[in-house]
Amino acid sequence: DAKTTQPNSMESNEEEPVHLPCNHSTISGTDYIHWYRQLPSQGPEYVIHGLTSNVNNRMASLAIAEDRKSSTLILHRATLRDAAVYYCILRDFISNFGNEKLTFGTGTRLTIIP
Amino acid sequence: EAGVAQSPRYKIIEKRQSVAFWCNPISGHATLYWYQQILGQGPKLLIQFQNNGVVDDSQLPKDRFSAERLKGVDSTLKIQPAKLEDSAVYLCASSLDRTTNEQFFGPGTRLTVL
Numbered sequence: 038d039a040k041t042t043q044p045n046s047m048e049s050n051e052e053e054p055v056h057l058p059c060n061h062s063t064i065s066g067t068d069y070i071h072w073y074r075q076l077p078s079q080g081p082e083y084v085i086h087g088l089t090s091n092v093n094n095r096m097a098s099l100a101i102a103e104d105r106k107s108s109t110l111i112l113h114r115a116t117l118r119d120a121a122v123y124y125c126i127l128r129d130f131i132s133n134f135g136n137e138k139l140t141f142g143t144g145t146r147l148t149i150i151p
Numbered sequence: 152e153a154g155v156a157q158s159p160r161y162k163i164i165e166k167r168q169s170v171a172f173w174c175n176p177i178s179g180h181a182t183l184y185w186y187q188q189i190l191g192q193g194p195k196l197l198i199q200f201q202n203n204g205v206v207d208d209s210q211l212p213k214d215r216f217s218a219e220r221l222k223g224v225d226s227t228l229k230i231q232p233a234k235l236e237d238s239a240v241y242l243c244a245s246s247l248d249r250t251t252n253e254q255f256f257g258p259g260t261r262l263t264v265l
Contacts, residue, residue: 069252071252078258079256079258079259080155080242080244080256080257080258080259081194081242081244081254081256082256083252083253083254083255086252122193124193128252130250134249135248135249135250136249136250136251136252138184138196138199138207139194139196139254140196141192141193141194141195142193143191143192143193144193
């Protein structure tokens with residue numbers, strides 16, 4: 038599995054946007070970029086995923102660099118409930134098989150300051 | 152829609168004892184996963200089922216860990232005998248099938264081996 042690099046921790050003020058970076062310089066053409074987050078004492082939760090184009094959903098936006106070697110998860114207005122560990126994961130999709138397994142790194146611990 | 156259910160939520164045992172964890176995935180989800188999450192690390196996949204068949208158990212320590220999903224619905228993960236290094240949170244997740252991007256995680260079982 039291709040690897041990702043994320044900062045160990047980040048802080049952000051409540052009600053401000055948060056940009057969580059992820060580097061994946063060895064990404065392959067069939068790797069999708071997935072983001073999960075894990076709130077304290079809970080299992081991980083799917084946030085968003087994308088391949089080449091920027092993606093938006095109700096939780097966040099995903100901005101993907103043109104060369105796909107990096108991406109940024111954007112939380113538009115952070116709340117205290119967004120404090121979590123955020124995982125950026127590359128996941129290959131193989132036709133006739135489906136998704137490769139999720140391989141979690143150590144992620145970025147996001148702290149929201151009231 | 153009910154989420155992934157796991158029990159027990161907490162378990163404390165002594166080394167060399169055996170323990171079993173139970174998981175009931177979201178109704179209709181064909182794919183079921185067991186992960187191990189050691190403190191400070193991201194979850195690591197132990198085993199993946201597609202219906203009642205094993206898709207990937209490459210990271211399952213088969214000398215002491217076993218898992219089954221006999222009827223293709225709920226699943227049991229067993230450790231026998233337990234070691235100190237098995238202390239971790241055991242997470243169960245499910246997805247509609249292997250082509251689905253989103254995995255839904257349960258709350259996990261926290262195992263402490265003394």
